[in-house]
Amino acid sequence: MDLFSFRKPKNELESTNDENKNVPFVPQEMWIKCPKCNTMLLTTDMQENLHVCTRCDHHFRMNGRQRVEMLADADTFVEQDAELESTNILDFPGYDAKLEKARLSGSKEAVICGECKIGGIDCELCVMDSDFMIGSMGTVTGEKITRAFEYATENKLPIIVFTISGGARMQEGILSLMQMAKTSGAAKRHSDAGLLYITVLTDPTTGGVTASFAMEGDIILAEPDTLIGFAGQRVIEQTIRQKLPKDFQKSEFLLQKGFIDAVVSRSNLKNTLVKLLKLHGYSDKGAE
Amino acid sequence: MTAYEKLMAARDANKLTAVDYIAHMFGDSFIEMHGDRRYSDDKAIIAGLAMLYDTPITVIGIEKGRNTKERVERNFGQAHPEGYRKALRLMKQAEKFHRPVLCFVDTSGAYPGIGAEERGQGQAIAENLMEMMTLKTPILSIVIGEGGSGGALALAVADEVWMMEDSVYSVISPEGCASILWKDSTKAPQAAEALKITAQDLFNLGVIERIVRQPKAEDTAMFESLKLLVSRTFEKNLALTDDELTANRYERFRKIGKPLD
Numbered sequence: 112m113d114l115f116s117f118r119k120p121k122n123e124l125e126s127t128n129d130e131n132k133n134v135p136f137v138p139q140e141m142w143i144k145c146p147k148c149n150t151m152l153l154t155t156d157m158q159e160n161l162h163v164c165t166r167c168d169h170h171f172r173m174n175g176r177q178r179v180e181m182l183a184d185a186d187t188f189v190e191q192d193a194e195l196e197s198t199n200i201l202d203f204p205g206y207d208a209k210l211e212k213a214r215l216s217g218s219k220e221a222v223i224c225g226e227c228k229i230g231g232i233d234c235e236l237c238v239m240d241s242d243f244m245i246g247s248m249g250t251v252t253g254e255k256i257t258r259a260f261e262y263a264t265e266n267k268l269p270i271i272v273f274t275i276s277g278g279a280r281m282q283e284g285i286l287s288l289m290q291m292a293k294t295s296g297a298a299k300r301h302s303d304a305g306l307l308y309i310t311v312l313t314d315p316t317t318g319g320v321t322a323s324f325a326m327e328g329d330i331i332l333a334e335p336d337t338l339i340g341f342a343g344q345r346v347i348e349q350t351i352r353q354k355l356p357k358d359f360q361k362s363e364f365l366l367q368k369g370f371i372d373a374v375v376s377r378s379n380l381k382n383t384l385v386k387l388l389k390l391h392g393y394s395d396k397g398a399e
Numbered sequence: 400m401t402a403y404e405k406l407m408a409a410r411d412a413n414k415l416t417a418v419d420y421i422a423h424m425f426g427d428s429f430i431e432m433h434g435d436r437r438y439s440d441d442k443a444i445i446a447g448l449a450m451l452y453d454t455p456i457t458v459i460g461i462e463k464g465r466n467t468k469e470r471v472e473r474n475f476g477q478a479h480p481e482g483y484r485k486a487l488r489l490m491k492q493a494e495k496f497h498r499p500v501l502c503f504v505d506t507s508g509a510y511p512g513i514g515a516e517e518r519g520q521g522q523a524i525a526e527n528l529m530e531m532m533t534l535k536t537p538i539l540s541i542v543i544g545e546g547g548s549g550g551a552l553a554l555a556v557a558d559e560v561w562m563m564e565d566s567v568y569s570v571i572s573p574e575g576c577a578s579i580l581w582k583d584s585t586k587a588p589q590a591a592e593a594l595k596i597t598a599q600d601l602f603n604l605g606v607i608e609r610i611v612r613q614p615k616a617e618d619t620a621m622f623e624s625l626k627l628l629v630s631r632t633f634e635k636n637l638a639l640t641d642d643e644l645t646a647n648r649y650e651r652f653r654k655i656g657k658p659l660d
């Protein structure tokens with residue numbers, strides 16, 4: 112008997128693929144490799160663990176829908192402005208195709224906004240969507256976030272914004288840049304009304320989103336090991352002509368430099384948000 | 400002129416910089432103020448008080464420098480967070496004394512460096528956007544050369560934004576755009592066209608209120624007419640109540656990118 116027979120995969124499925132006899136057959140989405148500790152994880156295990164590696168606590172990226180599901184109390188999320196869609200306003204070459212491709216993910220825009228309950232507390236929630244051009248901020252993104260702030264201001268609601276973004280969407284040129292001012296203005300009005308704004312920075316949060324509403328929360332939280340910065344690392348390296356330190360622009364780095372309030376693990380996130388809402392006098396009105 | 404030619408003109412080393420505008424428009428009345436009171440004085444931003452005819456105003460400009468020595472000293476007009484914080488400090492002071500604020504924008508962008516990130520470049524810009532939106536005194540920003548992304552916007556949340564005819568204002572440098580989208584920075588001319596960065600483009604898109612004819616260094620009459628235009632705009636906005644002023648400013652940005660529904 113072959114001494115190493117125990118090493119052979121027991122999976123019979125291997126031989127069903129005649130063309131690639133030597134390649135073990137692994138159903139594509141069944142396993143996922145943790146990029147941090149290289150452990151092969153059962154995708155379902157990872158997903159049930161809030162998309163966090165069961166071994167090393169690496170936080171995988173979640174898309175917008177998954178986040179809404181994780182945060183909002185069951186069946187309480189009422190989406191707003193879901194019909195708003197980006198168009199190629201500047202006739203930018205290649206942008207139509209890019210939008211079409213982004214929509215294949217099932218997301219219509221780089222942010223999902225709506226009202227919901229979190230721990231029984233009424234709250235406005237905006238979640239940027241990694242599935243849609245990695246949360247790139249175009250005019251519709253800015254418009255939806257602005258409307259969310261205006262709705263929260265009008266209805267005296269606290270607002271929680273989850274950021275993920277590569278920055279302003281260059282295919283919409285200067286109009287994207289202006290969304291930074293527009294969203295900041297709406298955030299300021301919400302703030303001036305004495306209402307609570309919490310931002311949760313998730314990987315990656317960069318560019319124009321960092322330089323606007325991401326950094327404007329009363330309370331700024333971040334997930335562990337999240338890239339947060341204004342300038343891109345490649346641009347910085349090209350400018351200063353040296354390698355960047357390993358933890359540069361990570362959430363732990365920003366915490367140390369004094370730019371965020373806390374790094375919170377995903378498993379603690381909802382809890383923490385509920386606590387913070389309660390500390391600001393928002394309560395579970397419909398509980399009795 | 401193509402968009403790329405305009406970009407080159409906006410970056411022209413012989414172009415007038417903020418220091419020139421301040422000297423020609425305000426002469427000896429300008430007193431420079433330094434520092435953000437938190438970390439240091441960023442020389443990429445020049446700021447101070449000046450007399451516009453009979454009205455005291457606060458002037459803030461991003462300064463690129465006019466020769467190699469100055470450019471190094473001014474960090475080529477790429478501000479650090481402390482520069483934006485100095486600007487905000489002086490804007491808050493202007494609000495206290497109800498002085499109008501005039502900003503000259505000329506930067507390829509906020510500085511991308513380790514120190515700048517450590518000291519919160521994104522946070523500094525974000526705070527300016529938020530605070531400028533409700534600053535209870537008139538603000539006018541003029542792009543006199545390059546308006547580079549968030550680093551320019553941090554001084555351009557104003558009641559009106561004007562551009563010199565040979566200036567550009569863009570979300571990203573055309574070189575950066577071409578290298579990210581098409582992996583080829585030599586396609587910058589095509590990117591410049593597609594990004595719509597010229598004064599005329601921005602005017603057509605409703606992002607700026609006025610295109611100003613570029614003054615030449617010795618052209619006192621041109622500077623005089625620019626002064627008059629600035630003065631009239633401030634007068635008009637000084638006549639408004641604080642609520643009207645900030646509501647107009649909010650609406651100015653609110654309408655940009657509003658879908659028709």
